[in-house]
Amino acid sequence: MNSISTILNKLFALFVDDGAFAVSVLFWLAGGWLCIATMHFPASAEPLLLFLGFSYLLNDSVRRASRT
Amino acid sequence: MFSGVNFAEVWAATVAGFLSCAIESVDVLTIVFAIAVVRGWTGALAGSLAALLVLSITAGVLVQSLTSLPYSTLHLLFGVLLLLFGLRWLREAMLRAAKAVPQHDLGSLYAKEVAALRELQPASATFDNVAAAKALKIVLFGGMEVVFIVVALGAGGSGLLMPVTAGAAAALLLVVILGPFLYKAVAGPLSNASNIAVGAVLSAYGTLWAGEGIGAAWPGIDLALIGLAVGYLLVAIGGIHVVRRGNSGSGRGIGQ
Numbered sequence: 001m002n003s004i005s006t007i008l009n010k011l012f013a014l015f016v017d018d019g020a021f022a023v024s025v026l027f028w029l030a031g032g033w034l035c036i037a038t039m040h041f042p043a044s045a046e047p048l049l050l051f052l053g054f055s056y057l058l059n060d061s062v063r064r065a066s067r068t
Numbered sequence: 069m070f071s072g073v074n075f076a077e078v079w080a081a082t083v084a085g086f087l088s089c090a091i092e093s094v095d096v097l098t099i100v101f102a103i104a105v106v107r108g109w110t111g112a113l114a115g116s117l118a119a120l121l122v123l124s125i126t127a128g129v130l131v132q133s134l135t136s137l138p139y140s141t142l143h144l145l146f147g148v149l150l151l152l153f154g155l156r157w158l159r160e161a162m163l164r165a166a167k168a169v170p171q172h173d174l175g176s177l178y179a180k181e182v183a184a185l186r187e188l189q190p191a192s193a194t195f196d197n198v199a200a201a202k203a204l205k206i207v208l209f210g211g212m213e214v215v216f217i218v219v220a221l222g223a224g225g226s227g228l229l230m231p232v233t234a235g236a237a238a239a240l241l242l243v244v245i246l247g248p249f250l251y252k253a254v255a256g257p258l259s260n261a262s263n264i265a266v267g268a269v270l271s272a273y274g275t276l277w278a279g280e281g282i283g284a285a286w287p288g289i290d291l292a293l294i295g296l297a298v299g300y301l302l303v304a305i306g307g308i309h310v311v312r313r314g315n316s317g318s319g320r321g322i323g324q
Contacts, residue, residue: 010209014216015152017159022152029148033282043285050279051296054271055303058155058162059310065159066168066311 021061028053076290080297081221081228084269085235087262089214093243094259096210098174102181103199103206107188111199118200119207127215127222134223144281146224151274153216158267162304165260166311172259217270224277264304272296 016022032050035041041049104112134142163169188198214236222229275296276286286292 010212014213015149015156017156021155021159025152025155026148029151029278029282032279032284036283044287046284047275047279047286047292047296050275050284051299054151054155054275055300058159058303059307061159062162062166062168062307062311063314065163066166066315 018061018065021057024057024061025054028057074289074293076293077225077228078231080269080273080293081225082231082235084217084221084266084273085214085232086239087235087266088217088270089236089239090243091259091262091266092210092214093240094174094247095172095177096207097243097247098178099181099206099210100203102178103185103203106182106185107196107199107202110194111196112203114195115200115203115205116207119204119211122208123211123215127218130215130219131222131229134219139226140281142224143277146220147274147277147279147281149216149274150220150224150270151278153213153220154267154270154272154274158264158271158300158304161260161263161267162308162311165264165304166308166315168311168315221273225273264301268297268300268304271300 029050032046032053035049036046100112100116103115137145160169164171185202218229218232218236221232272293276289276292280286
């Protein structure tokens with residue numbers, strides 16, 4: 001039982017280090033999907049907005065972690 | 069939708085497989101070496117080989133079973149996972165490069181492991197179960213990240229299984245043969261640079277595939293992948309400078 005929970009924890013840690021950062025990334029992606037499905041963005045803006053959002057969230061998480 | 073094999077995609081997968089496996093192998097080899105020195109080579113090698121076998125079988129079974137899923141589902145699933153995995157990897161590499169978290173020190177890792185292993189009771193039989201179990205656990209946990217990369221790129225991308233597996237296998241072989249001679253270079257600034265490169269490439273794959281999964285229109289796979297990888301590299305370099313400047317201004321940071 002202990003070994004299984006250790007393996008599950010390790011698996012979870014592969015994807016999530018800063019929980020708020022991981023949730024924000026998923027929200028940005030979900031928001032992107034909603035916008036693409038319902039609004040009419042120029043095609044070239046969609047990838048750029050995704051990349052800029054993830055980059056901002058990454059830098060924000062790094063800045064927060066470096067202050068603690 | 070993308071189809072066929074693209075030049076940039078194949079190279080990016082090979083580099084990601086090679087560098088990630090090299091980075092993980094150096095750490096794992098350091099601990100396996102400590103186990104072998106303190107407890108003997110038989111247990112350490114048996115545990116390591118058993119773990120490599122388990123990891124290879126796991127990767128093979130996962131890739132085989134996942135490739136039966138529709139391509140669009142795989143892209144979205146592995147795109148999201150690669151995005152989280154790649155950005156987490158890049159975040160950690162940025163914090164290390166900015167000296168906001170301790171640098172990787174293989175020397176102290178080795179010394180710590182040797183000290184911990186000497187605390188354990190000595191082997192009573194000819195085969196050291198403790199050494200084998202410890203080596204098995206270290207190689208299994210250390211190899212999980214590489215297996216994920218191989219499975220994600222191998223199952224999610226068309227024709228990427230061979231390049232990513234070949235890259236990982238070449239790195240493992242190289243580290244096993246040359247590791248003792250190269251460990252200082254591999255553990256130093258080269259390790260930081262490799263970590264940032266792996267994080268950037270995996271984040272690029274994640275953004276590309278997850279974006280494709282939600283319906284974003286990319287300008288072409290080679291161009292998008294290169295653009296995203298370079299973009300994430302620049303973002304990481306910029307972020308590292310900002311954190312370094314902030315830390316030096318406030319007197320924070322490791323070793324200050």
